[in-house]
Amino acid sequence: MPDDAHPDLLKLAKEVAIEAGKAVLEVYENRDFDAYQKDDDSPVTSADYLANDIINKRLSEATPDIPILSEENKHASLEERKHWSRYWLIDPIDGTQEFIARSGDFAVNIALIENNEPTIGVIFWPPGQSIYYAQKGKGAFKSSPEGDRPISVRKLSDPNSSVVMIAISRRQSREKVLNRMCAKRIYNMLPLGSCSLKSCFIAEGKADVFMRIGITGEWDTGASQCIVSEAGGSITTANFEPLTYNKRHSLENPDFVVMGDQRVPWQDIVQYDDYENPYTK
Known part of the structure; x- marks a missing residue:
């Protein structure tokens, strides 16, 4: 299918994320789901699989020539993936632990990766009735019951001394993170x-920085990276190198940092001496 025959891919991604998110929210509100443990000990639920089925079906029907890489699908090998000039990168439910714990902090993530770079990012937060979205070069936006608006990172009054707001995990050790920053x-x-909601809160100026220590996948950052970048922030590895997409056999991310106001001397604030860069291994 030639490029000019494609539907509006951002519009498509938003529609699909909302459809999947509404289905997940119904399961969440009815408390009607089964929870399982993956081989890596991370949780997954029947709601993850439901969202994954909806997203795969809709995207496959609308864009049959664009491959799909989802956390919940069988993953193609690098030998196959390296020929993909663009593909959908999906996390059907980001925050499965939060879904199970009923905190409401979970989201549907859909990104389009082109030439190893996120160019479309959509994150739908069902309990918050909010969708964050961006397309490379066109800015970042949020739609909610209050309306549609562009979003941007918070500009600190003094980048060198203003109090910073850290978005921090409900589940991860705070000491583990705070020992390495600020x-x-x-x-x-x-x-x-x-992870994606923390990134969205940075993109809309409600927080300034977030460090993730521990295992995540490329699907955890694809949509976020597009949105945060278009909002004026950045996402990098913990030693400030670019994140990569579809370049390695492993789809695991290194530890990473999401940063707002780019005038802030983040490399002085984030001190991560024990960082091991998996990209160099």
């Missing part, structure tokens, strides 16, 4: 669940 800076903390 030792020389006054900060406040905003507890949140899923």
